[in-house]
Amino acid sequence: MVNSFEIQLQAGAAPFDFPVNFRKYLVLAGVTVFAVAGDSMLSHGMKQVGAVSIHHLQSVIFAVVNPWVAMGILLLLVFFATYTNALSWADLTYVMPATALGYVLLALVARFVLHEHIGPMRWIGIVLITSGVGFVAGGPALTEHPPTRSHTEADEPADGVQVMRTAPKAPLLAKNARNGAPGGAEV
Amino acid sequence: MRHVYTWSAILVIVFASVVGDVLLSHAMKQVGDVGDLRRRVGLASMIARMLSNPNFLLAVASMAAAFFSLLFALSWGDVSLVAPAAASLTFIANAVAAKIFLHERVDRRRWIAASLVAAGVALLAG
Numbered sequence: 438m439v440n441s442f443e444i445q446l447q448a449g450a451a452p453f454d455f456p457v458n459f460r461k462y463l464v465l466a467g468v469t470v471f472a473v474a475g476d477s478m479l480s481h482g483m484k485q486v487g488a489v490s491i492h493h494l495q496s497v498i499f500a501v502v503n504p505w506v507a508m509g510i511l512l513l514l515v516f517f518a519t520y521t522n523a524l525s526w527a528d529l530t531y532v533m534p535a536t537a538l539g540y541v542l543l544a545l546v547a548r549f550v551l552h553e554h555i556g557p558m559r560w561i562g563i564v565l566i567t568s569g570v571g572f573v574a575g576g577p578a579l580t581e582h583p584p585t586r587s588h589t590e591a592d593e594p595a596d597g598v599q600v601m602r603t604a605p606k607a608p609l610l611a612k613n614a615r616n617g618a619p620g621g622a623e624v
Numbered sequence: 625m626r627h628v629y630t631w632s633a634i635l636v637i638v639f640a641s642v643v644g645d646v647l648l649s650h651a652m653k654q655v656g657d658v659g660d661l662r663r664r665v666g667l668a669s670m671i672a673r674m675l676s677n678p679n680f681l682l683a684v685a686s687m688a689a690a691f692f693s694l695l696f697a698l699s700w701g702d703v704s705l706v707a708p709a710a711a712s713l714t715f716i717a718n719a720v721a722a723k724i725f726l727h728e729r730v731d732r733r734r735w736i737a738a739s740l741v742a743a744g745v746a747l748l749a750g
Binding site: 500513517529530563565569572 | 656728739745749
């Protein structure tokens, strides 16, 4: 236990600034905005293209000639770049809720730009998503696995994974020891 | 019959998205922080590193499959069912898969968040 704690502490003290800094929030914002913009354009375009028959599945390929669909795909490629970037320094379960914030953004645009009516259920949905995102954003961005910090697959030690499984509390302790404060010091 | 098609499409989308997300997350952890990497080895080497990672390529293939099944489903399915159902199920399934396959520490905070977000998406888009 003491041993694994030391390993975690070393790994945690490595060259990473775990408090998510401004550049990283910018990437997460990109994930949100480009996902929403891409999805909306795609959805709009597919309505123009019309139903694709199950007997002509290949015709879905030709949907890309629709400018809305093409633009949507382009934006989704940008989304993919930001998403990939985010996943290189944060957990999947940390990045995921950021994409959900896009739905909130979409609803707010509908309300305040397009002046559409938003019913009580949808407002509740907005509150739920926002609080869910708040929950995750307050926590650590990355589970500190010692082996995944290395840059080549070859030198991933199998016992490093074991450390994680046998002492799940160790990363948190190591983190708190470094920050000098219990929990979410990076909020 | 249309109902069966719609739910099959939703399940295909969810499965493909989760496989894609998990593989991509795994691949990017292997590749390393792209910000640091670009500074150290340059953009071209960084991209080469990503493209030579088999998990990355599999992830892209899965995400493409998810994308085309979504495109397909959106064109005839009930959009107000397909989009929110696929999105919220993907959130929950991703949290489970991240815990099992990526060994992410999905603590109570993240479970609550994933559930809130999934419920919110269902309400908002439904």
